[in-house]
Amino acid sequence: MRITEEHTKVLIVGAGPSGLMMAAQLLRYGVQPLIIDNKQGPTSHSNALGVQARSLEIYRQMGVSDKVVQNGKQAQGLTFTENSKQAASISLANAGKGQTLFPYVLLYQQYKNERLLLDYLTHHACPVYWETSLITLKQNPGYAYAALKNAEGEYHVKCDWVIGADGAHSTVRKQLNIPFKGDTYPHHFYLVDAELDAPFLDGDYVQLYLSKTGFSGFFPMPEKDCYRIIGSLPAEFENKEDIKIDDVLPLLDKVIGQPVRVVKNNWFTTYKLHHRMAEHFRDHRCFLVGDAAHIHSPVGGQGMNTGLQDAYNLAWKLAGVVTGNIHETILNSYEAERMPVARDLLSSTDRVFNIIMSDGWLMGLVKKWVLPAVLNYFGKNDKIKAQLFRRVSQTGISYRDSKINVHLSRSTRIKAGDRLPYLEIYDEKKQEETDLHAWCSKPGFTLIILGKFDEMLLFNIAKWITNRYTGVLNFFYLPPSGKNLDVFEAFEVSPHQEKAIIVRPDMHIGYMNDLVSIAMLDNYLVNVASVIPAKK
Structure with missing residues (x-):
């Protein structure tokens, strides 16, 4: 297909998923990418x-979550079997109940995404x-x-x-000469996607085997x-x-x-795994997302x-700059917010992976006795299971240290920088049941005020938004009522107090204050979030 654009x-x-998500998010804001x-x-x-x-x-914010859920499959749990004996089992059904509308891990292949x-x-x-293909990339x-x-x-x-979303061998990253530091694990693996005849498989549980x-x-x-089957290859296959x-x-x-019979082999491959991260996620007018920035x-x-998530974090900021609604300084927050997430992810997955793959005698004892006991304990402890879900589901990721967030509240459980919690509410104006995430479904920032106001x-407030932030800031008001006590309690607000919350376009809280002040709200948007108000 011929490219007609000379400027984009x-x-x-x-x-891939990161690049397509980046494009989809830009389109939500009216920005047409190439x-x-x-x-x-x-x-x-x-x-x-x-x-x-x-x-x-x-x-869900994009309006397509129903299609994903309908064509996916919820993982009901995990079993761990050692030397043909089941050593541990964890139920994951509704592990994140109360935390999200989607309290599970959904099995939904990348090609479907x-x-x-x-x-x-x-x-x-x-x-x-x-x-x-990208042949050359130069910055001016x-x-x-x-x-x-x-x-x-x-084409020129x-x-x-x-945006470099071109994977582990990223041409964009190489053209920018950004180091991709890390290493390759020594182990070889195989991967099979197949239809199986294996009565011992549950069909709903992820089943891990170690011997x-x-x-x-x-x-x-x-x-x-x-099923997807992954496994390690023995040393004798090293040069095969x-x-x-x-x-x-x-x-x-x-x-x-026991034997596994393959009815139909859809895909088979062997591979090695890497753990690497780019030294920078941004170089002037170029950004890295997904595997171009980190692999593990x-x-x-x-x-x-x-x-x-990388694309989701960057897209609203870049779209705001392109449309002239946000100052270019907002782009500095992408690397500042996402690099710590990637670094923590590489560290945690590396530790777990090394435990699984270690063949030393000490780690053998850990896998034989300690690991099953820990997994069984997790499976029986709902509180720990909920904490584990927050980490695996990525709902627990917070940007509290980010410079584009301001916390001016006595609240300690929920703070600016946190993902907006999923809380069901009763919309007094529309007289209907909904939730806070649904209130944030439109592109842009969302102002939510809690309390009783004249x-x-x-x-x-509505006049201020119309004059300065039309199309940039959405507004919702939640008065105290018997049906919304849980929301007030979650944000540590009594029925006689007030709270102002500005939710960023990526559903992380950017601003939280125990005082509803238009001047302070305006100061946050202009001087912290870099929003450019409409000219009077």
């Missing part, structure tokens, strides 16, 4: 498998230019210059901004009798070429202690979801 506001290199990928089209392989609650919340997002782009008339004051190439020709495009001969895991897919599925099935049978082991199903203050 945003060039996105890479049409998105390219050197592949022939979207992946046909399952790749990443788990969609976490925080990603489902993004999909990509097609969902591609449908969103198509609906908004935004094409993906497949089989199109005020813009970047990209040379692109596909079968139809070569002036770009206001460039002296290796490690394997079975992950149920939404389709009947279909052309490994096929028939080579690993005997190994798999030894690990689990698949422990916990965090990789694709973290890339989606009509004049509400009128003045």
Whole structure:
């Protein structure tokens, strides 16, 4: 497909989940990006498998979460079997009850995520230019210059901004000479996506197997009798070429202690794992998201979801700059907020992965006696299970230390920088049941005030928004009532007190104050969140 643009506001290199999410989020704000990928089209392989609650919340804000849930499968739990004996079991059903509308891990393959997002782009008339490569990338004051190439020709495009979403071997990152520090794990692995005849498999639980001969895991897919199998390859396979599925099935049978019959093999591959992170996520007018910025082991199903979160965090800021609603200084917060998340993720997945793969005698004792006991304890302790869910689901990620958040409240449980909690509410104005996340479904910031106020203050707030922040700031008022006591309690507000909350477009709290003051609200938006008010 021929590219006609000679100038684009945003060039996105890479049409995997992170790049597609970046494009979709920009489109929500009316920004039309140019998105390219050197592949022939979207992946046909399952790749990443788990969609976490925080990603489902993004999909809900986009109006597509129902499609995801209907075509996915909830993981009901996890079992751990050692030397053919089940050592531990954890139920994950509603592990995050009360924390989110999606209190589970959803098994929903990467290719489905990509097609969902591609449908969103198509609906908004935004094409993906497949089989199109970035050849060179240069930066100049005020813009970047990209040379692109596909079968139809070569193109020279002036770009206001460039997003590198082009994976672990990112051309954007290499063109920018950003170091990608880390290492490669020494172990070799195999991956099978197949329809199986294996009566011992539950179909709803992730089943992990560990023995002296290796490690394997079975992950149920939404389709009947279909599973993702991952396993470690023994040392004798180190230099073996052309490994096929028939080579690993005997190994798999030894690990689990019984035969597995493959009815239909959909995908088989071998691979090594890496743990690396870019030294910077931004270089002037260029940004890195997803695997272009960080890669790690698949422990916990965090990789694709973290890339989606990268795009979600950056898109509203970049869109605000492109549309002239937010000052360019807001872009400094992307790297400041997302690099600590990636660093923590690499550290935690690295620790867990090394425990699983270690073959030392001490770690052997840990896996035999300590690990099952810990897993069983977690399974029986709802409080710990809820804490674990917050981490795995990514709903617990907070930006409290970010410079674009301000906390002026006595509240200690919920603070500025935290994800807005999922709380069901009764909308007194519309006389209907809803929730705080639904109130934040429109693009832009959302002002929520709690307390009892006279009509004049509400009128003045509405007038202030109309005069200065139309289309940028949405407004909701929640008065005290018997049906909303839980919301007031969560934010530590008595019925006779008041609270002002400004929720960022990514549903993290940007501002919280125990006083509803238009002057202070305005000061936060202009001087902290870098919003550019309308000219009077």
